[in-house]
Amino acid sequence: MDDQELGFKAGDVIEVMDATNREWWWGRVADGQGWFPASFVRLRVNQDEPVDEEALRVGLQGPEAGDVEAQSSKDQMRTNVINEILSTERDYIKHLRDICEGYIRQCRRRADMFSEEQLRTIFGNIEDIYRCQRAFVRALEQRFNREQPHLSELGACFLEHQADFQIYSEYCNNHPNACVELSRLAKLSKYVYFFEACRLLQKMIDISLDGFLLTPVQKICKYPLQLAELLKYTHPQHRDFKDVEAALHAMKNVAQLINERKRRLENIDKIAHWQSCIEDWEGEDLLVRSSELIYAGELTRITQPQAKSQQRMSFLFDHQLIFCKKDLLRRDVLYYKGRVGMDGLEVVDLEDGKDRGLHVSVKNAFRLHCRPTGESHLLCARKPEQKQRWLKALAREREQVRLDQETGFSITELQRKRAMLSASKQAAGKPKALGRPYYLTRQRHPALPTSSPQQQGSVLAEPKRKPTTFWHSISRLAPFRSSCRPPAHPWWD
The missing domain is CATH 2.30.30.40 (SH3 Domains)
Structure with missing residues (x-):
């Protein structure tokens, strides 16, 4: 020793x-x-x-003395975790205040350098986050037991403010746009000097603005870790145990929701590009109502009044079902052939046999029916298992719409315009028919999700174009071979 x-x-x-x-x-x-x-x-x-x-x-x-000592140690660890939560929250509030007062306030004074739309792109809704976090910290401090910190009940604070944390979704989704805009401004010396002057006046640490703006993204992901640590040192008999347990579950859901929304918004660019590659598109843009591809595959559409059968590539998005037709020669080119709005429709599973409405025999069929208007669409799959996949996908589409309504998810007009503008720029100068459009395909069929709507089987991908066999087939015809042979000459023999 x-x-x-x-x-x-x-x-x-x-x-x-x-x-x-x-x-x-x-x-x-x-x-x-x-x-x-x-x-x-x-x-x-x-x-x-x-x-x-x-x-x-x-x-x-004895065993009782050992339990008392273990509990005392656990209480001390719980006190440490609570102090850590409060300390980091106070530091975070100061950080947000510095951004709002040190940067945004100064930027608004320079209307010659920044427009309101530009400030919204750079800073997102960080001012809303600042207001919500101040209310959250006040609630934490009210529930903090100064005499016996380990008896503090913080779980209820997280449960009361869990809805407020969803505003981080908008901020996280906008953050990549902020980085792009700051990267553009960093090439202009007057903006570099301006941002540096803002930092020095506010007496902030030597970190660039994009580094400061990353903090809210990191913060929302840290809450589940802090609550898991708090739960670890909370005795099951503690009054705060159930609330901390529920808060941990709630904050995990918030983080999952933010990740899901980020994924959805990343997909809208692909959806916009896919639409730009569809020939003869009619009506409103896909992104006006939809933001998620649920399922895709071939269906036979039987239409009235002659019960005409039409083979269609069908794409199920939230709120609508899109029908397309493949080009006869270029199978990777699609033509728009209509859509069906899914809101208000009822899915009817049909037995194999004769359909009473159209008086035709159907197999692996289901009907989309609207009771108020009487509108009806009869669709058939090739195989029974394909029909079951479609029925499950249609149920998922309704569940996705319900979740979006509950969580308030929607695409803003600005996001839709940016996606469509980006798609039009990519398509500019390149004929649709000669290009290689993004094609919506299905992967090898996975186990269909039952509870988590974000696990989709359909993805946006760019396939490898298969070489056409048209001219190869033509060249095999005898008349073409004989007529294309050169004339015989004596000196060639």
Whole structure:
């Protein structure tokens, strides 16, 4: 043992003289003093109570004394976690205030350099986040027990404000746009000097603006980790246990919702590009009502009044079903052939046999029926398993719409315009018929999701074009071969 290390045995009472270091404390016991590991001892709650050395001695401790010591250690760890949560929240509030007062306020004074739309792109809704976080911190401090921190009940605060945390979704989705705009402004010296002056006036640390704006994205992902740590050191009998457990589940859902919305918004560019590659598109843009591809595959559409059968590539999005027709020669080119709005429609599973409405025999069929208007669409799949996939996909589409309504998810007009503008720029100067359009295909059929709507089987992809066999087939015809042969010449023989 080192000369400066303090030797002690179980049951010894150590007088702590220096506890500035978290891991090693300087203390005195009997006639000796030195360094000792803080994790090997526990603090006495009442320094005046007499010490029962026999009760504290490890070898002679009963089960009740051991439980008390373990609980005391757990309470101390819970106190540490609570202090960490409050400390980081106060630091975060200061960080948000510096951005709002140090940058946004100064930018608004320079209308010659920044428009409101530009400020919205750079800073998103960070001012809304600042207001919500201030209310959240006030609620945390009201529930903080200063005398006995481990008895603080913070779980209820997270549950009360869980809806407010959803505003982070808009911020996280906008953050890539902010990075692009800041990268563009960084090439202009006057903006570089301006942002640096803002930082110095607010006395902020030496980090670029894009670094400061990343903090909210990191913060919302940290809450589940903090709550998991708090739950770890919360006794099941603690009054806060159930609330912390529920809060952890709620914040995980918030983080999952934000990730799902981010994925959805990333897909709208692909959907816009796919639409731009469809020939003869009619009506409103897909993104006006839809933002998610649910399922895709071939269906036979039987239409009235002659019960005409039409083979169609069908694409089920939220709120609508799109019908397309393949080009006879170029199978990777699609022509728009109509759509069906899914809102208000009822899915009817039909048995194989004769359909009463159209008086035709159907197999693997189902009907989309609207009771108020009487509108009806009869669709048939090739195989029974394909029909079942479609029925499950149609149920998922309704569930997706319901979840979007509950969570308030929607595509803004600005996001839709940006996606369509980007798609039009990609298509500019390139004929649709000669290009390689994005094609909506199905992967190998996975297990269809039952609870998590974000696990989709349909994806946007760019397939490899298969070489056409048309001219190869033509060249095999005998008349073409004989007529294309060169004339015979004597000196060739």
